[in-house]
Amino acid sequence: MSLHRRAFLATAAAAPVVAAAPSVSAMAGDLTWLDATAIAALIRKRQISAAEAVGAAVERAKAVNPQLNFIVTPDFERAMARAAAPNIDPAPFAGQPILVKDLADWPGLPTRYGSRATQASPPASKAEARAAGVVAAGFTVIGKSATPEWGFLPTTEPLAFGPTKNPWDPTRSCGGSSGGAATAVASGVLPLSHATDGGGSIRIPAACCGLFGLKTSRGRSTGDAKGPTDLSVSLCVSRTVRDTAALLASVELTGAGATYAPVGLVSRPSSRKLKIGFTTTDPLGHGADPEVAEAVNATALLLESLGHDAHPLDGWGFETATFSDDFLALWAEGGRQVVAGVTAAAGPGAAERALEPFTLALAKMREGLTQAQFEAAVGRVIGAGRAHLNLYKTYDVILSPVLASPAVPLGYVAPDVAFDTLRQRLQDYVGYTPLNNVAGNPAMSVPLAMSSGGLPIGIHFAADVGQERTLLELAYQLEQAQPWIARRPAVHA
Numbered sequence: 001m002s003l004h005r006r007a008f009l010a011t012a013a014a015a016p017v018v019a020a021a022p023s024v025s026a027m028a029g030d031l032t033w034l035d036a037t038a039i040a041a042l043i044r045k046r047q048i049s050a051a052e053a054v055g056a057a058v059e060r061a062k063a064v065n066p067q068l069n070f071i072v073t074p075d076f077e078r079a080m081a082r083a084a085a086p087n088i089d090p091a092p093f094a095g096q097p098i099l100v101k102d103l104a105d106w107p108g109l110p111t112r113y114g115s116r117a118t119q120a121s122p123p124a125s126k127a128e129a130r131a132a133g134v135v136a137a138g139f140t141v142i143g144k145s146a147t148p149e150w151g152f153l154p155t156t157e158p159l160a161f162g163p164t165k166n167p168w169d170p171t172r173s174c175g176g177s178s179g180g181a182a183t184a185v186a187s188g189v190l191p192l193s194h195a196t197d198g199g200g201s202i203r204i205p206a207a208c209c210g211l212f213g214l215k216t217s218r219g220r221s222t223g224d225a226k227g228p229t230d231l232s233v234s235l236c237v238s239r240t241v242r243d244t245a246a247l248l249a250s251v252e253l254t255g256a257g258a259t260y261a262p263v264g265l266v267s268r269p270s271s272r273k274l275k276i277g278f279t280t281t282d283p284l285g286h287g288a289d290p291e292v293a294e295a296v297n298a299t300a301l302l303l304e305s306l307g308h309d310a311h312p313l314d315g316w317g318f319e320t321a322t323f324s325d326d327f328l329a330l331w332a333e334g335g336r337q338v339v340a341g342v343t344a345a346a347g348p349g350a351a352e353r354a355l356e357p358f359t360l361a362l363a364k365m366r367e368g369l370t371q372a373q374f375e376a377a378v379g380r381v382i383g384a385g386r387a388h389l390n391l392y393k394t395y396d397v398i399l400s401p402v403l404a405s406p407a408v409p410l411g412y413v414a415p416d417v418a419f420d421t422l423r424q425r426l427q428d429y430v431g432y433t434p435l436n437n438v439a440g441n442p443a444m445s446v447p448l449a450m451s452s453g454g455l456p457i458g459i460h461f462a463a464d465v466g467q468e469r470t471l472l473e474l475a476y477q478l479e480q481a482q483p484w485i486a487r488r489p490a491v492h493a
Contacts (some may be wrong), residue, residue: 036093245476443460
């Protein structure tokens with residue numbers, strides 16, 4: 001883009017900016033809409049008990065889940081028993097209710113991976129690290145949240161369990177793959193919930209459901225893998241910045257095994273002036289819908305008003321022509337491994353009977369690549385991520401959409417859509433987020449705007465590896481300047 005930044009921003013001056021909402025204190029009498037930090041404070045002061053907090057969440061889940069379908073496996077009775085036990089846990093979220101995303105093992109519950117292929121799976125015997133680290137912050141698990149089959153799609157519509165619906169409009173996608181978590185939080189059942197992100201799976205449902213979602217740097221937290229093709233990290237979706245910041249401070253790795261210097265507890269904005277590059281075009285050259293583009297431009301104006309420098313971004317720092325195909329090749333290797341695992345466990349033909357069409361198509365795509373072709377694609381993906389990180393030598397933060405449009409209708413990117421059609425729709429819809437998983441840098445979705453149709457629009461911010469503090473301090477500033485806490489979806493507790 002060749003326009004000078006201020007001239008460019010002036011062309012967007014008419015773009016809508018969401019009006020300020022009431023503060024949390026105005027709603028202090030309603031436990032449903034308090035964040036986890038506030039509820040934890042009530043528990044520590046013994047104004048409410050952990051049993052009351054968990055019990056209230058269970059009742060909300062029972063009331064709302066039949067409408068929205070965000071819980072795969074409830075664990076209400078065990079949760080109530082744990083919450084009723086004497087508790088002197090000093091953890092920051094002691095006594096709080098939470099759901100574990102059903103891509104991670106949790107003791108006593110089966111891990112279904114959103115799939116018909118896991119129907120006979122026994123309960124897990126131990127917690128997987130990426131869930132255990134989050135729950136160790138003091139939470140009480142009330143069940144497993146819904147996810148698409150093996151987390152492959154940016155919508156939560158598994159054929160095994162039916163679609164999880166968006167509380168803002170139940171005919172729309174809630175995003176994925178942490179869609180069950182996002183629906184539970186957005187509808188008021190939980191203040192935050194466990195989530196993972198391997199290609200946008202925290203940020204996409206946060207954007208669809210009007211929540212805050214932070215993807216951390218690769219290797220930042222407990223349970224994260226650290227290799228160059230390890231895409232997934234674990235944290236949460238939440239309604240407030242302070243909840244995510246407090247959870248990150250609790251789960252990040254410290255000491256000799258840490259990849260980065262600790263972030264620590266970020267509790268307020270910074271006065272630091274940031275240089276921000278912004279764009280409405282994804283790495284494939286696709287533009288966003290007009291309302292989404294307007295929201296990004298309005299955010300750039302807001303950032304300028306807050307004292308930052310916002311500059312139009314000229315490219316993503318690497319040759320983008322093959323990026324989507326190369327990333328999909330890496331994704332397809334996951335499909336191949338799933339098919340191989342189901343076949344090994346249940347015999348020939350089992351995968352074709354039990355797995356979704358999209359998973360099978362991914363496996364077929366991978367089988368169509370020679371090992372040399374696959375390795376070349378992986379090499380280009382890794383190179384793209386490394387080249388992209390060079391942009392952060394110029395910019396502190398890069399601003400873009402999370403998605404090219406607000407939440408799409410249910411069925412639009414469902415797993416039974418013909419593969420070639422679905423592939424094109426995915427390229428058009430979710431082109432912004434996978435780059436950060438490849439590069440391993442932190443990124444966040446901030447719910448700064450609403451569409452004319454009443455759907456949330458998430459705004460995407462990314463920073464250099466290890467720079468979560470920069471993002472969180474900026475998020476606090478945006479949360480104060482343009483609050484979202486008082487918004488209520490159509491279906492809520």
